[in-house]
Amino acid sequence: MTVYHADLREAQADPALAALLGRSPTSAPFDRLDWLSLLAEHCLLADTCKIAVARDGDALAVLPFQKNPDGTGPLGTWYSFFVRPLTNAPQRAPELFAALARSLAPAGAARLAPMPEAEALTLAAAFRTASWIGVAEPCDTNHILELKGRNFAQYWSARPGALRETVRRKTARGKVNLRIETTFIDADWAAYEAIYARSWKPEEGNPAFLCAFAQAEAAAGALRMGIAEIEGQPVAAQFWTVEGGTAWIHKLAHDEAYRAHSPGTLLTAALFRHVIDEDHVHTVDFGTGNDPYKRDWMEVQRPRYALQFYRPAAVGHWPALARLAARRMLRPSSQPALVSPEAAG
Structure with missing residues (x-):
């Protein structure tokens, strides 16, 4: 088996x-x-962005990561719904991921989040196989909708009555004009940025990154940009993409x-109708964050995990290991336990 670290251009x-x-x-934006x-270009230090690679014949596994002063971190930001390892040989994931974990040993510490549960638990097992000590535990919540063959009318009939009545009444008034664009339009993006600035949202972290991503998704046919207008004035905007059978809700503001x-509620309903009945997605993903309003639109909540692992020989990380051990002693038995080399069996 060959294991090495590549920069993004080499990859x-x-x-x-x-x-x-x-x-x-079957891809997701955050894996690409x-x-x-x-x-790396807009949000991070490019020379710290790497991909750990393990390959054995045609079997391949990768883990994007950042090198930082504290060890290994996720190659992601607040824009990433998740980070995770990937493999084209899932039946060999335990050994391939263990090889990736061993390749990270010189860093002494690794913290990777947020990660889907299946990949998190498999990677955690791989870390302990590679003689790391650490913990994998829930750190955030992901809200999704699984259509299971339903059309929009069937989905909508199951929404809370108050939500359906709001959409019915506000639509009947005819004040709000809605449109959904699949091409990148400079004026629409400018309207989105202006609306976002006037919304309840915190200041946008890196608008240049988001704009570049929207342009790239439009070129690939994946952009779904929703604009709501009142008397010609844009008053709400939402940025979605469609990929791998999933609609990804990246940004919304009014x-x-x-x-x-x-206008935001009406626009959300229109976008749900579009991605369900026209794009025929099987899943809608509202990203991370346990905002109460998401429960009106979504039906399933999934945990996102954080992995925090240390090499026993990394003396500088012993205080952190001691804190993890103390947490293990205090944690109720129903919560995830500290995982260690001895636990691998």
């Missing part, structure tokens, strides 16, 4: 890596090499001055 030049980290019928490259007309 792009490798056909097997480019395929594994490329757009496909072009997403990682945009993050102008607080027009809140009484519920």
